Amino acid sequence: MGTGAPTSGAPPKPEVKALQCPKCGAAIELRSFGHAVSVVCSGCHSILDAKDPNLQILQEFQRITADVAPLIPLGTRGKIRGTDFEIIGYQRRSTTVEGIDYSWSEYVLFNPYKGFRYLTEYNGHWNDVTVCKEVPILDPRLESTSFSSANYLGEVYKHFQTSGAKTTSVLGEFPWQVRVGEAAVVTDFIHPPRVLSREKSTEEVSWSLGEYMYGRDVWSAFHLPGSPPAAVGVFENQPSPASTDVKKTWAAFAGFVFFLLLLLVAFDLASQKDIALNASYTLKPGEPKGEASFVTDVFELKGRTSDVELTTSTNVNNAWIYLNYALINQDTGEAWDFGREMSYYHGYDGDGSWSEGSANDTVTIPTIPSGHYYLRIEPESESGHPQIVYQVVVKRDVPVLRIYGVGLLALLIPAIIITWRSMGFERARWSESDHPPAPILQREDN
Amino acid sequence: MTKPVSNCPNCGARIIFQWSSSVQTVCEYCKSILVRTDVDLTKVGQVADLPQDSSPIQINTQGQFANNSFVVAGRILYEFEQGGWNEWHIVMNDGTSAWLSDAQNDYGISKPLPAANLPAAAQIQVGQQQIWNGQNYTVSVITPANYRGVQGELPFQYWDKTVVTLVDLRSNTRKFATLDYSDEQPALYLGEFVEFDDLRLKNLRTFEGW
Numbered sequence: 008m009g010t011g012a013p014t015s016g017a018p019p020k021p022e023v024k025a026l027q028c029p030k031c032g033a034a035i036e037l038r039s040f041g042h043a044v045s046v047v048c049s050g051c052h053s054i055l056d057a058k059d060p061n062l063q064i065l066q067e068f069q070r071i072t073a074d075v076a077p078l079i080p081l082g083t084r085g086k087i088r089g090t091d092f093e094i095i096g097y098q099r100r101s102t103t104v105e106g107i108d109y110s111w112s113e114y115v116l117f118n119p120y121k122g123f124r125y126l127t128e129y130n131g132h133w134n135d136v137t138v139c140k141e142v143p144i145l146d147p148r149l150e151s152t153s154f155s156s157a158n159y160l161g162e163v164y165k166h167f168q169t170s171g172a173k174t175t176s177v178l179g180e181f182p183w184q185v186r187v188g189e190a191a192v193v194t195d196f197i198h199p200p201r202v203l204s205r206e207k208s209t210e211e212v213s214w215s216l217g218e219y220m221y222g223r224d225v226w227s228a229f230h231l232p233g234s235p236p237a238a239v240g241v242f243e244n245q246p247s248p249a250s251t252d253v254k255k256t257w258a259a260f261a262g263f264v265f266f267l268l269l270l271l272v273a274f275d276l277a278s279q280k281d282i283a284l285n286a287s288y289t290l291k292p293g294e295p296k297g298e299a300s301f302v303t304d305v306f307e308l309k310g311r312t313s314d315v316e317l318t319t320s321t322n323v324n325n326a327w328i329y330l331n332y333a334l335i336n337q338d339t340g341e342a343w344d345f346g347r348e349m350s351y352y353h354g355y356d357g358d359g360s361w362s363e364g365s366a367n368d369t370v371t372i373p374t375i376p377s378g379h380y381y382l383r384i385e386p387e388s389e390s391g392h393p394q395i396v397y398q399v400v401v402k403r404d405v406p407v408l409r410i411y412g413v414g415l416l417a418l419l420i421p422a423i424i425i426t427w428r429s430m431g432f433e434r435a436r437w438s439e440s441d442h443p444p445a446p447i448l449q450r451e452d453n
Numbered sequence: 454m455t456k457p458v459s460n461c462p463n464c465g466a467r468i469i470f471q472w473s474s475s476v477q478t479v480c481e482y483c484k485s486i487l488v489r490t491d492v493d494l495t496k497v498g499q500v501a502d503l504p505q506d507s508s509p510i511q512i513n514t515q516g517q518f519a520n521n522s523f524v525v526a527g528r529i530l531y532e533f534e535q536g537g538w539n540e541w542h543i544v545m546n547d548g549t550s551a552w553l554s555d556a557q558n559d560y561g562i563s564k565p566l567p568a569a570n571l572p573a574a575a576q577i578q579v580g581q582q583q584i585w586n587g588q589n590y591t592v593s594v595i596t597p598a599n600y601r602g603v604q605g606e607l608p609f610q611y612w613d614k615t616v617v618t619l620v621d622l623r624s625n626t627r628k629f630a631t632l633d634y635s636d637e638q639p640a641l642y643l644g645e646f647v648e649f650d651d652l653r654l655k656n657l658r659t660f661e662g663w
Contacts, residue, residue, distance in 0.1 A: 040507035040660060042557055044535050058536065091663070119660040120509045121649050122558025140559070140646040142591065142623045182557050183535055211594060 028053060029062055038082065038095045039117045043180035047096075054187070057180060066186055075099050078128065078236070079114060081179045085229030087135060092116035092124055094229075096179035102170040102193070115181055123182055126225065127217065131238035132245060133225050134202060134217035143196075143203055143214055157196040157203055159216070164196030164203045167243050167440045172206075195243060199436075202244035219244050241435040253429045260422045267411050283308055283315075283380075284401035290328060290386045292394045300385035305337055306401065312376045313404040318369045321349045321397040327364075328395050331385035336378050343372055349397075461485060463496050471526040472544040475606035478527070486603065486612045498612045503530055503602045508539045508555045509657045512605045516553075516652040518562050521545045525553065527605030531598040531619070542607050550608050552642065553652075560652065561629060563644025571632065571639040577620050583630070585643060590622035590630045600635075611635075 026035040033050030037043050043057035045065065054066040077097040079085075084093045096115030101108050111129035118124075125136035143159040157164045174189045189208070196203040200219035205212060219242070222235025238245075283306040308315060321328055327350030334343040347370060353362035388395060437444050457470040464483040477488050479500055486498040514525040527542040538556035545551060551564045568585065581592040600614035620632040626645075633640040 041505055042507050042536060118558075119507065119663050120558065120657070138559075140627055142593075142625050144625050 026062055028055065030064055030067060035062060036082075037180060038093055039180055039182070040119055042117070042123075042182050043095075044183050045177075045185040046180040047177050047185075049178070052176075052178075054177065054185060065184070068187070075112075075176055075178075077112060077114065077178065079126075079225075079229055079231065083229050083231070085225075087116065087124060087228055090118055090121050092118050092121075094126075094179075096181045096185075097177070098174050098181075098185065099176045100172045101175050102172050104170055110175065115179065125215070126220075128225075129242065130240065131222055131236040132242035133220040133222060134244070135220050136204075136215050136217040139203075139214035139216050143205075157205070159196075159203050159214075162198050164198045164201070166442070167195045167197045167202070167437075169194040169441060197244045199244045200246040217244065219246055240439070241432060243436065243439065245436065247429050247432040247436075252425050256422045256425045260418050263418045264415065267414055271411055281309065281403045282400060283403050284382070284399065287396060287398045288384070288386070290388060290392070290395040290397070293391060300331075300383055302335075303382040303384065303399070305379050305381045307379055308375060308377050308403050310377055310404060312374050314371050314373045315375045315404075316369060316371050316402040317347075318367070318400045318402070319347055319349060319397055320367045320400075321395060323349055323351045323366045323395055324393075325352050325354075326350070326392050326395065327388060328392075328397060329387040330397070331387065333383040334372060334375070334380055335383060336376075336380055338378050342383075343375070345370065345372070459489075459494050461487065461496075462494050463487075468494060470606060471524060472550060472606055472608075474548075474550065474608060475526065477603070477607045477610050477612065479604055488610055497610070500602050500604070500612075503604060504532075504537070506530060506537055506539065508541075509558070509660070510539065510541050510553065510555055510654065511656070511658045514541075514654055514656045514658075516543075516654040518543075518545070518551075518647065518652065521547055523551070523553075525605075526550075527603065527607045529603050529607070529611060530601040531617070532601045533596050533598040537601065542605065552644070554644075558649070559646065560649055561644045561646045563629070563631060563642040566641050566643050568641045571641055574618050574620075574634045574639070577632065583622060585630060585641065588624055588626070588628055588643075590624050590628075592620060593623045594621045595619075596621065 026037065027033070028035055028048035028050060030053045031048060031051040033048055035046055035048060035055065037046060037057060046055050046057040046062070047053070048055060052068055053064050055062040056065050077094070079094050081094050081097060084091055086092075093116065094114050095117045098113050099110055100113060101110040103109075109129070111127060114126040114128075116124040116126060123138070127134045127136055139159070141160060143157045143164070145157050146155050155166050157166075170193055172191050172193045174185065174187055177185050177187060191206045191208040194205040194207075196205075202217040202219075204215050204217065206215070222238060225231075226235045284303060286303055315334070317332065317334075319330060327348060329346060329348045331346045332344070335341070347368045349366055349368050350364040351362070351366040352364055353360065355361070382399065382401070384399070386395075386397070434444050457473055459468045459470075460466065461468055461480040461483060463485040464480060466480055466482040468478060468480060468487065470478065475489070477486065479486055484500045484502075485496045486500055487494040488497050510525055512525055512527065516523055523543040523545045525541045526544045529540045529542075531538055531540070536557060538554060541553040541555065543551050543553045543562075549564075551562055554561045554563065566585065572583070577592055577595060579592050579595060583590045583592070596619045598617055598619055600617055603611060614635060618634040620634070622630040622632070628643065628645045631642040631644070633642065
């Protein structure tokens, strides 16, 4: 604009600048409107100074360094958290842990209003990364490589790994001075699904926050064809498919236990617990078969089909009695046969007093329809027994505790399985860290 | 509120001040740098064309901060090794002024804090701690920057600089501090990072294709 020409309100319209690589002459596109500090020639892969109108060469290579093709091509636009971003740069970085090279990708994303954002990808695991504005607080007692945790915005991030990262190839443009071979020490702290990364180069320390993204979400954000590469293994900040469920499962479990207790109380209160029969009989002394068999008075079992509890209380004392019962429906003739033995012995020997057995017995007969019933009783004891008095009480509709036990177990088992799976996921996660978990089975011998 | 009006002593164009306390402005027609004296304007220099930069903010962009609306009245453009950044001079509707910085689309709003005993430039080191207003700040980077130009109204005279030293301090919160060693006496600015969306900016620059 020359002097004298009014320019207010009409700043020069920025657009993708068309420039040429000073080395190979290939066209250089700048997508970030003057934010770029370095730009890589797509032809010869020389790194050029994007701030210099002549695109001075900062780093050139004898042979093409990058045979890598980014999974998301440069220039692709996608929506991240409601904002459009364009992929403008790509770098491949690697680290060596115990002699093995691990490589990952970093994409530079740009929006002219919102600025820069990054996407990282390793083995099909993605992270949406932003630079931290607040400085995380490190455990001050520890230094350099042995940080144990970092606090960021009130949340504790556990140290996962410290490793050296080296840039191995670059494409596109960068808002910083990028170089192949550039090294930094990267320390990762995790609070899944987030990862807090501290990157220390010779010049500066910077912090960034990543949030785990599934490949399918990246693919849909950038409208990419086909499907994303499958994620291999468990990544450091990958949310556990079970971990959110573990707490929920146990909370649900606690809820169900409470519900069961409520049910138990409610049913106990609602149960009729009617005494249908209460009668006492005597087995005369010396008669092993007693009066052979006899029948009780007819009694009525009311209400819905439910259980019947039969309690026998005896006065056996160093003796036994066996009662052969039959619960018989007077109307249909249907019979439920069962035998109960009560025996109670006690005494005194060298070890002190002892006793065994019980003079009383309770049995539950399930699902008895309503109707008129009587009991046929056939008592039996040894010959020469004393007089045995026994009381028979029949109660209707007694709550059965066992079904609550079964219900409890049915809830407990999935909760335990989910917890176990979650623990397995966490073990897989941490096995890749600087703090691998101890083996589950530790051998005693060695 | 009537805005002070004057004429450019160089080309005669009308100069309207957005903010009555502005000390310096740039004639938008002839690019003369004008400084207000008691009675009129004096030309003190000439702005070279500003390099094309990439801030989405421009003069007259409006926004909101801390329940106050503001309008952008001027700016200082700096350049350093890793690119450029703008300090936009914003005038709040309560009559105060502040600075909206845009460094690679990271935004922060700061205000000067008169403070005594500020450390001298030579004493500053990265990692050093400072406390102002009860808040801890750590020196994160010392930037030798080039002054590249000014536009619009500024609350002070600022036009004959070349290289200035600026010190950034960060905290564990969104608060930051800047020590400005442009003048003999260091100046302190305290501010906080803000999200683009929270500023609710209007009258922004447009970018082709976006």
